[in-house]
Amino acid sequence: MSYRRGALIVLEGVDKAGKTTQCKQLVHALQQSGRPAEMMRFPDRTTQIGQLISCYLEKKNNLEDHTVHLLFSANRWEMVPLIKKKLDQGIILVVDRYAFSGVAFTSAKPGFTLEWCKQPDVGLPKPDLVMFLQLNPNVAAERGEFGTERYETSVFQRTVQQRFEQLMKDTSVNWKVIDAARSIEEVHNDIKVLCENSINASENLPLGELWK
Numbered sequence: 001m002s003y004r005r006g007a008l009i010v011l012e013g014v015d016k017a018g019k020t021t022q023c024k025q026l027v028h029a030l031q032q033s034g035r036p037a038e039m040m041r042f043p044d045r046t047t048q049i050g051q052l053i054s055c056y057l058e059k060k061n062n063l064e065d066h067t068v069h070l071l072f073s074a075n076r077w078e079m080v081p082l083i084k085k086k087l088d089q090g091i092i093l094v095v096d097r098y099a100f101s102g103v104a105f106t107s108a109k110p111g112f113t114l115e116w117c118k119q120p121d122v123g124l125p126k127p128d129l130v131m132f133l134q135l136n137p138n139v140a141a142e143r144g145e146f147g148t149e150r151y152e153t154s155v156f157q158r159t160v161q162q163r164f165e166q167l168m169k170d171t172s173v174n175w176k177v178i179d180a181a182r183s184i185e186e187v188h189n190d191i192k193v194l195c196e197n198s199i200n201a202s203e204n205l206p207l208g209e210l211w212k
């Protein structure tokens, strides 16, 4: 039986590593080459749950740390039917942050283990490829001032980076580390090659379940 689904491709990395820039360029390049591709991002601030998260990030409300972690996860779960539908239709989804940011950011707070943080996202659609844009915090700082949202401090970002490094030891996830300190074009070219391989490899495979 021939089975051609779209690939689920995720970009992760600390703030200002170039995730959004690269997601947009990748979707554009895929579309130019005649492949159906769309971008998604998490948190998706447009839903009711996403609006609660957005207010939290903008420091307009305060939420208990476990609670907001579960809301970030719920914000992914509410998109799962749409994700599956699009992949079934053969659309390639390029996603700006996913469960890995969820775990890395919450577990950077005191009192949270990686294991606890992963649980709510166990069973989500498993990305076929997760590209981690690696960037030294000092170089990231040269790309502009931190904003005023929650988590946007260099001390917190350094802990987040360490949590990502712990997560990348898990070989059940198809991690690829990309040197994000190069030009936008050089990074883009690497990403395109990795994607081509992953799209071809995954189109005849069933979608996996994350951390299961």
Ligand code: ADP
Pocket (backbone or CB within 6 Å): 013, 014, 015, 016, 017, 018, 019, 020, 021, 022, 143, 144, 180, 181, 182, 183, 184, 185, 187
């Ligand atoms: P992220 O989504 O990871 O926070 P962005 O894509 O928003 O990062 O990029 C953060 C800033 O850095 C933007 O001003 C963007 O134009 C710039 N930028 C992105 N990639 C590069 C790069 N390879 N070299 C230099 N500046 C970059």
Ligand code: 2DT
Pocket (backbone or CB within 6 Å): 042, 043, 057, 072, 073, 097, 098, 099, 101, 102, 103, 105, 106, 151
């Ligand atoms: P941006 O919208 O600028 O990417 O910032 N975050 C994200 C979490 O704490 N948990 C999550 O599950 C996700 C997806 C990372 C969003 C901020 O929210 C953090 C930065």
